[in-house]
Amino acid sequence: MTIRESNTTVSSTQARPIPQEAFDWYDEYAHGLIDRRTFMARLAGLTALGFTMATLTTALMPNYALAEQVSFNDEDISASYVTFDSPKGHATGRGYLVTPKGLTTKAPVVLVVHENRGLNPYIEDVARRAAKQGFIAFAPDALHPLGGYPGNDDQGRSMQSSLDKMKVEEDFIAAAHFIKNHELSTGKLGVVGFCFGGYIVNMLAAAIPDAVDAGAPFYGTPPAEEIRGNIKAPLQLHFGELDTRVNGTWPDYEKVLKANKVDYTAYVYDNVNHGFHNDSTARYSETEAELAWSRTMAFFKDQL
Template sequence: MHKNNSPASTINIPQEAFDWYDEYAHGDIDRRTFLKRLGTLGIAGLTLSSISGVLLPDYALAEQVSFNDPDIKASYLAFASPEGHKTGRGYFVVPTGVGAETPAPAVLVAHENRGLNPYIEDVARRLAKAGFVAFAPDALYPLGGYPGNDDEGRAMQKTLERNKIEADFAAAAKMLTTHALTTDKLGMVGFCFGGYLTNQLSAMLPDTIDAAAPYYGTPPKLDIANIKAPLQLHFAGLDKRVNNYWPSYEAALKTAKTEYTAHVYPDVNHGFHNDSTARYHEGSAELAWQRTLAFFNQHLNQSGG
């Protein structure tokens, strides 16, 4: 169990602030507008900087599994991406004991719209701790990699062509299925933009993705009927922007007879799994993660364990 020591636990943040942050984080408003709106809240005893400081990520909080954990081995791995940016790079985490004679199923991890930040690296370590070979590519690698802060990372990712990012992640998926340390089973999990990527790659690579768990992701741009993998979808109850897409997406999944399970977590915000921000909700995040691990164990382990 992970405890978030964010000051958010002692501050009553109005829902408007979370909604504005979501608009800001997804490029609908700029930072100046976001901060200006926060200034209108008039929360007693709080300065503008303290309010924004609570809402913006603090990655010192985002380590549930240390990179020094003896149960895993973490490194960075480059891969070829001929249809994308030619070469990609990501965070590669392997459980101790996995080898060419004892391979493990793999899970591809897709980050949000700001590059491979410390929270996503920790998600990869959590997967490896649970027995999966985890790989988290950095879409920003062609531009030098995640820059160390989300604002700059978000601006950088906006400059990249989405189809090339998708091609890079598709190349990473194919690399994982042929890696010496992995079985032929591949799962994918992603958050926010990475949730969209998880949906998109499920339709793009129906013979490669064996199980997909998108968190608050929008539907794929490709034909939903292409999807063969079972889906486990996670939604935040207060996330109007993403949830507006779900009724039509669900109808298409039903028409296509796609195997899926959708979980909606009430009274939590988009990004509730990210334990570096005030949007984090420990109970919902833990429940969603345990469901995700059980889902991958069911569909990726030959024993069904």
């Protein structure tokens, strides 16, 4: 089932005077479809409309000081970095493990998957948000083989693109098994991811269907065609209406889910961009992001 969400209020994206094409260009740049020089040259063309380059880059580039909703030293959670074995991937993986403080009974687990630039502060905060809801949350860093997230997205994006894609996927498969089998896990695994992470959610649901109990991809592309039919877990999918690149992949994916009678709900949020949940950039749309996140947490509580 696909549900179209109409805005009743003006979203944060709409309220900004940045032209839509600037967000589209940023999406192309962030996903390697154009290089930085081309992106900046296109932005420079908007200065004729009265925008300064500083205004444009400040609006489009992430500011992680804005993204912290749950402090790393919040009294309700415990957070640490742990390693796990990944024999089919890069041998060893590392991630950010967040548990409810003083957890003594078993709890369901949620794997949190980052975008195409490594484990940045926004994704760590998302893991803390999930732990605040009572889940054991684990956010792996695909960049661990290269020393981990470098502190800026441009470098992180370049580093991640240099890695062997199949080994990266195996690292996330290993991470899913690692957290599902955590000593405090009930054995129920939910997976949530954003952008590249949304793809990984779909991939995991198809590649290890007996391990994934629920998946919530945010603006993620489908898994490889040859494994789409393996999906058994219920899915809750989130899309931004203006994200034509990802949305174009949905109709064919939906046909497979329908044909295989997968329990799924897809939400399309009007007038928001790819990345609308990421509160460190101007693509963030608070109303839709909070609604999508509340739905995700309710979905996991129901399924896990």
